[in-house]
Amino acid sequence: MRAKWLLLWLSAASLYAAPRDPFQPLASSLCVAPTALTGWRLQGVLGRAAALRAWLVSPQGTIVKIAPADPLPLSGWRVSAIAPRSLTLTTGSGCSPQMITFSLKGSAYAQDNPLSAGEPLAGADAGE
Numbered sequence: 258m259r260a261k262w263l264l265l266w267l268s269a270a271s272l273y274a275a276p277r278d279p280f281q282p283l284a285s286s287l288c289v290a291p292t293a294l295t296g297w298r299l300q301g302v303l304g305r306a307a308a309l310r311a312w313l314v315s316p317q318g319t320i321v322k323i324a325p326a327d328p329l330p331l332s333g334w335r336v337s338a339i340a341p342r343s344l345t346l347t348t349g350s351g352c353s354p355q356m357i358t359f360s361l362k363g364s365a366y367a368q369d370n371p372l373s374a375g376e377p378l379a380g381a382d383a384g385e
Contacts, residue, residue, distance in 0.1 A: 291331070291332060291333025291334055291348045291355065292331045292332045292333055292334065294331070294334070294346070294357055295316070296315070296316030297313055297314065297315055297316065297359070298313070298314050298359065299311060299312070299313060299314075299343070299344055299359035299360065299361055300312040300313065300314045300320065301361070302339060302340070302341055302342065302343075302344065302361065306341075308324075309325075309339040309340070309341065310322060310323065310324050310339070311323045311339050311344040311359075313344070313359065323336060323339070323344065324336075324339075325339060329346070331346070333348050333349075334346045334347070334348060335347060335348075335349055337356065342360060342361045343358055343359060343360045343361070344358070344359045345357070345358045345359075346358075346359075
């Protein structure tokens with residue numbers, strides 16, 4: 258009796274199956290391009306080794322806080338690793354997996370030059 262039901266179910270299922278070209282990729286495996294990250298930069302990394310958080314700045318100047326467990330607002334990207342001086346994002350398993358690493362510039366103890374910070378030179382007259 259079970260064999261009859263199984264045979265009936267398989268024959269009914271084959272009626273609903275549409276023929277497919279075996280040389281064309283499946284429709285569900287279409288690749289969706291991830292959001293382009295041109296113009297994004299790493300502003301900083303804060304925290305201890307077990308709980309690091311990173312700050313990315315968008316080309317429009319918006320700051321995005323990133324933690325490993327939080328979902329990213331960047332479509333198609335996910336956090337791969339956060340290190341004290343870098344952030345690595347990957348696209349996961351897709352047609353062409355991609356990886357990008359943002360790094361902080363300078364050394365860990367680098368300071369701004371007083372001229373670049375907008376401070377006047379020592380000995381310069383404030384009135385001129």
